[in-house]
Amino acid sequence: MTTESMAILILLGSFFIMIFLRFPIAYAVALSSVFCLVYQGNPLTTICQQMVKGISSFSLMAVPFFITMGCLMGSGGISEKLIALANACVGWMRGGMAMVNIVASYFFGGISGSASADTASLGSILIPMMVDQGYDADFSTAVTITSSCEGLLVPPSHNMVIYATTAGGISVGSLFLAGYIPGALLAGTLMIGSYIISVKRNYPKGEKFSVPNLLRQIGISFWALAAVLIVVFGVVGGVFTATESAAIAVIYSLIVSVFIYRGVDWKGVWRILDECVETLSIVLILIATSSIFGYCLTRLHVPELAANAITGITRNPIILALMLNLILLVLGCIMDMAPIILIATPILLPIATSIGLDPIQFGIMVVLNCGIGLLTPPVGAVLFIGSAVAKLPMEKVVKATLPFYLCMILALLLITFVPGISLWLPSVLA
DSSP states (O other): OOHHHHHHHHHHHHHHHHHHTTOOHHHHHHHHHHHHHHHHTOOTHHHHHHHHHHHOOTGGGHHHHHHHHHHHHHHTTHHHHHHHHHHHHHTTSBTHHHHHHHHHHHHHHHHHOOHHHHHHHHHHHHHHHHHHTTOOHHHHHHHHHHHTTHHHHSSSOHHHHHHHHHHSSOOHHHHHHHTHHHHHHHHHHHHHHHHHHHHHHTOOBOSOOOHHHHHHHHHHHHHHHHHHHHHHHHHHTTSSOHHHHHHHHHHHHHHIIIIISOOOOHHHHHHHHHHHHHHHHHHHHHHHHHHHHHHHHHHTTHHHHHHHHHHHHOOOHHHHHHHHHHHHHHHHHHSOHHHHHHHHHHHHHHHHHHTTOOHHHHHHHHHHHHHHHTTSTTSOHHHHHHHHHHTOOHHHHHHHHHHHHHHHHHHHHHHHHOTHHHHHHHHHHO
């Protein structure tokens, strides 16, 4: 075995061993990189240099702002207003509260950008509400956790900023625009699945549709939805960069939460900022340590070796696209979202582009695959949060989620093989 092959074995072998031993992902990434560098005889000062280099990015400055914006809007009384707006839109249908849950997640996702925040915030309100109206608790939880993944696709999403930075040369504005239609597609497939189940189980309808009520709820929710317009249209229109738009959105969300909706006071703001620092520290540590890991992968030519190995199996672009999705889905079962984006993108993106997938389209595929991973054991963070909010065993929630996994896979396949779903809006507006 050559020195390079042994270094690859040490890097990847120690990483996966630590993952299965349930090491924190940042430690697993950092320690496996250290083992690899020590074996190769490289100076350990390389670690510090690569960690600093990994987070010294202007684009990444947007991440803390988007996280802060999501925390402020999520705790500022926004949830109830978005639920009321969704109810006015789709509550009249059979299984209306399930539809409300899905549409509210689409609206809320455009504010929080986090599936976990969506599940914790909307789920704590909607799951008890649905149970009181005659819906099964496991069904209510399954709808909540699967619809929360819409927030990963609907901009502004800090995970898309991480992908754009990792992929290199990708427009954040184009990625933001690319997420709208896939997010709506995911919502549509989940609504169809919910409707079929609702008809079979005879779940109740809501109140009749009312145009005056819809207009009134749009007026009430306008201040919350305007935050998304500021970010997306500001970036796409070239008024400011993603980082500048994120900073402006934080100030705007603070004003809306404290002075307009009055869902939080100044003491609450400090508590929210404390939560943001905790979340941000986790994200930045992952980015910094993943930078070392990526450095080792590049030095050892792992992306080229992986590309050659996968394309050596078949040259059929359809099978290769399915294999890329399968790899990402498997990684989602054992890793969290940010590490997958940081580690898998440099390896898989060259393969994706070699079979004709646009980097923006592939970014949407990566994000949705990672979103599905958040719902799958053993590392499904959103699955755990949903189970905790509903006070249900995880096994029962997983069983109820099985039909919705099929809906999400259908949306993923359409995004994979119909490029226009991701690329049409950026081509028109970007």
